[in-house]
Amino acid sequence: MSVSILAATLTVFGLAPAAPLDDAARLIEARRIWDEAPHCAFTDLIRFDGRWLCTFREGQRHVSPDGAIRVIASEDGERWEPIARLTSASADLRDPKLCTSPDGRLMLTAAAALHDPGDGGRHQTLAWFSQDGASWDGPHPIGRRGDWLWRVSWHDGTPYSVGYSTEADRPARVARLYRGADGRADAFEAIVDPLFEAGEPSEATLRFLPDGQALCLLRRDGAEPSAQLGQAEPPYLNWTWTDLGVRVGGPNLIRLPDGRLIAVVRLYDGGPRTAVCRLDPGAGTLTELLALPSGGDTSYAGLAWHAEQLWISYYSSHEGRTAIYLARVALPDPS
Secondary structure (H helix, E strand, O other): OOOOOOOOOHHHHOOOOOOOOOOOOEEEEEEEEEOOOOEEEEEEEEEEOOEEEEEEEEEOOOOOOOOEEEEEEEOOOOOOEEEEEEOOOOEEEEEEEEEEOOOOOEEEEEEEEEOOOOOOOOEEEEEEEEOOOOOOEEEEEEOOOOEEEEEEEEEOOEEEEEEEEOOOOOOOOOEEEEEEHHHOOOOEEEEEEEEEOOOEEEEEEEEEOOOOOEEEEEEEEOOOOOOEEEEEOOOOOOOEEEEOOOOEEEEEEEEOOOOOEEEEEEEOOOOOEEEEEEEEOOOOEEEEEEEOOOOOOOEEEEEEEEOOEEEEEEEEOOOOOEEEEEEEEEOOOOO
């Protein structure tokens, strides 16, 4: 049955719009768009074929064996309907991500946390492909078993991803740079191994600049939990790293048409929240611009630039039930 969510605005929630920390960032609106499962989390967002697609995990809890991938669609960002649900009898499906391949297909990736991993590793990254977001071909295993390829980014017809080891018996966690073998989206090979191994590297987003430079925004936990910024020139075999000095979760990154780099992450200082930040690779800084209405179990944003606004999907439990939200943020050029 088609379900529409006519989500209320912040004032109906009884919340005042969050005050911007910088004059160049302003919250236009934030609305709850989905809460049909006990725990809805780990989002991504894409504009495809003239409409919005949002994907996320549904389950009983933050970690539970019943995790499934939901895809919902909207023409305007206000009314949403479910169009697909991907499940597995043998795994908890987690952290779905969306992108488009050069042939115009949607690509969805997620990690399968296996119920019975045996000796091969607890996680297997999977990929599905679709022409419309409703019917999906897959799953196709990608990357080595035991590595979590967290997000796929395309550059010059080739997919790239950072995968991190998840095996508990490893002496240290390692992140690797993967590339689609022969440019394929269903066969990945590690081309930099290790890419990063200090502390506990995990979730990472790659973005490619117009001049071909690659940036990697990497989460690091452990004894020194601070985000890392990697930079490399083609063919992306040699990387330099800068410690950003701030702990983050769920890192995502987008380059605006004017060249500014905007990251949306979970910040922890003063309480967990989903925050819009400015990334300056030259200065090696990540500066909070705006805290979205959020708290508790939160973050894992999807990002899209549309109609001169930054559209952000994310999840949060600040209203009690962990739900999916959509925010629109104005980021006028401060110059």
